[in-house]
Amino acid sequence: MPSMSAGELFLPSTPGKFKDKSHRHFHRCSSSTSTFFLWALFLLALTAAYLTFQPSATNYFTTAPHWETHLRSSAHIHRPNGFSVLVTGAAGFVGSHVSLALKKRGDGVVGLDNFNHYYDPALKSARKHLLSSHHIFIVDGDINNAKLLAKLFDIAKFTHVMHLAAQAGVRYAMENPHSYIHSNIAGLVTLLEASKSANPQPSVVWASSSSVYGLNEKAPFSESDRTDKPASLYAATKKAGEEITHTYNHIYGLSITGLRFFTVYGPWGRPDMAYFSFTRNILQGKPITVYRGKNHADLARDFTYIDDVVKGCIGSLDTAKKSTGSGGKKRGPAQFRIFNLGNTSPVTVPMMVGILEKHLKIKAKKNVLDMPGNGDVPFTHANISYAHNEFGYNPTTDLQTGLKKFVKWYLSYYGYNHAKSGN
Numbered sequence: 001m002p003s004m005s006a007g008e009l010f011l012p013s014t015p016g017k018f019k020d021k022s023h024r025h026f027h028r029c030s031s032s033t034s035t036f037f038l039w040a041l042f043l044l045a046l047t048a049a050y051l052t053f054q055p056s057a058t059n060y061f062t063t064a065p066h067w068e069t070h071l072r073s074s075a076h077i078h079r080p081n082g083f084s085v086l087v088t089g090a091a092g093f094v095g096s097h098v099s100l101a102l103k104k105r106g107d108g109v110v111g112l113d114n115f116n117h118y119y120d121p122a123l124k125s126a127r128k129h130l131l132s133s134h135h136i137f138i139v140d141g142d143i144n145n146a147k148l149l150a151k152l153f154d155i156a157k158f159t160h161v162m163h164l165a166a167q168a169g170v171r172y173a174m175e176n177p178h179s180y181i182h183s184n185i186a187g188l189v190t191l192l193e194a195s196k197s198a199n200p201q202p203s204v205v206w207a208s209s210s211s212v213y214g215l216n217e218k219a220p221f222s223e224s225d226r227t228d229k230p231a232s233l234y235a236a237t238k239k240a241g242e243e244i245t246h247t248y249n250h251i252y253g254l255s256i257t258g259l260r261f262f263t264v265y266g267p268w269g270r271p272d273m274a275y276f277s278f279t280r281n282i283l284q285g286k287p288i289t290v291y292r293g294k295n296h297a298d299l300a301r302d303f304t305y306i307d308d309v310v311k312g313c314i315g316s317l318d319t320a321k322k323s324t325g326s327g328g329k330k331r332g333p334a335q336f337r338i339f340n341l342g343n344t345s346p347v348t349v350p351m352m353v354g355i356l357e358k359h360l361k362i363k364a365k366k367n368v369l370d371m372p373g374n375g376d377v378p379f380t381h382a383n384i385s386y387a388h389n390e391f392g393y394n395p396t397t398d399l400q401t402g403l404k405k406f407v408k409w410y411l412s413y414y415g416y417n418h419a420k421s422g423n
């Protein structure tokens with residue numbers, strides 16, 4: 001790949017080039033002032049439209065001239081037979097934990113994250129600082145930016161991609177459906193295109209979701225169960241991702257592992273999730289809304305602690321076989337796997353609230369409401385025997401213990417008084 005300045009990754013021509021062209025057109029077409037203004041307006045609109053549709057990823061590159069050096073050093077492997085891993089969504093909840101675990105054992109890690117505002121970007125920045133202190137470099141960029149991805153694969157010969165960047169959240173899909181298509185469909189395809197064209201092709205491990213089981217009633221959920229009744233657009237995009245990754249495996253020989261996460265929680269978690277927002281509200285003396293299902297049945301989740309999920313992610317990377325293609329061409333059949341990463345013991349939402357009350361030593365003000373038809377499923381419950389057989393996946397943290405660790409982190413991060421005052 002020819003060498004490219006960071007700026008060129010985002011803008012194919014500078015505003016200066018546009019200006020030169022406009023003058024040439026201007027002289028050729030007409031010398032009247034009105035024609036000039038029309039051309040100027042047209043070019044202005046064209047430039048604005050172009051910039052609007054560019055992925056928002058320029059920040060880092062305009063402010064950090066030595067980014068290629070940082071990237072190379074972050075990708076450097078420090079153990080025999082180690083990996084060099086591109087972690088997308090590295091400033092996210094699961095992404096930051098997995099990045100740290102990989103770096104700690106000597107793997108090379110480069111993060112990619114677009115730092116979007118779906119939830120408090122200050123939390124994402126804090127995670128980024130934590131990773132920086134462990135010498136993990138996060139590129140501020142979007143998975144939809146094909147040029148950026150090609151450049152990253154060109155500089156660092158990634159052995160693996162841990163793809164965790166996504167538009168998460170089940171209920172938000174009704175508010176902003178297109179963000180799910182943008183990240184979970186278009187972004188996924190852009191990333192797979194870059195992966196299949198890379199030399200060497202990396203092995204890809206990526207985050208699917210327990211939500212693909214949708215309205216299934218058979219429990220526990222096994223990977224071989226039907227997943228054709230999604231209850232939310234979020235679930236539908238994750239299910240689509242499973243099909244899309246299969247085609248890249250089939251056509252290009254990409255090694256693919258999909259992980260169905262079950263309501264992952266813990267320190268540095270996502271503020272949009274129930275256990276997190278409940279903690280905030282309880283501390284601030286605000287009411288929480290607890291949904292209940294049909295016939296007043298409690299909703300239940302197979303809440304899975306972050307450290308267990310990280311072990312599952314690393315086990316998947318360690319057992320991922322190499323992709324078989326090169327130069328965008330398949331050379332033989334490649335591995336394709338999908339694993340449940342759950343906890344195998346569902347807990348009801350009211351029980352989860354009870355545990356929080358105990359750890360926070362504050363009674364929650366509960367509003368109990370019938371579950372609105374907004375994409376929620378009544379319960380989740382993982383069968384994890386496949387992951388257990390393949391790489392010894394064995395979750396060991398129950399919700400009591402995990403939420404205790406979460407509350408401890410929450411109070412240390414936000415501060416007890418700050419959390420209570422609602423600032």
Ligand SMILES: O=C(O)[C@H]1O[C@H](OP(=O)(O)OP(=O)(O)OC[C@H]2O[C@@H](n3ccc(=O)[nH]c3=O)[C@H](O)[C@@H]2O)[C@H](O)[C@@H](O)[C@@H]1O
Binds near residue numbers: 291
């Ligand atoms: O397992 C998964 O695949 C999914 O887990 C979570 O989705 P969810 O289980 O819905 O997690 P929460 O949003 O934290 O909700 C947990 C439970 O609390 C309930 N809830 C949520 C919010 C609320 O205000 N009240 C309430 O009772 C929900 O109905 C649900 O039963 C994540 O948000 C998804 O990104 C992820 O993909």
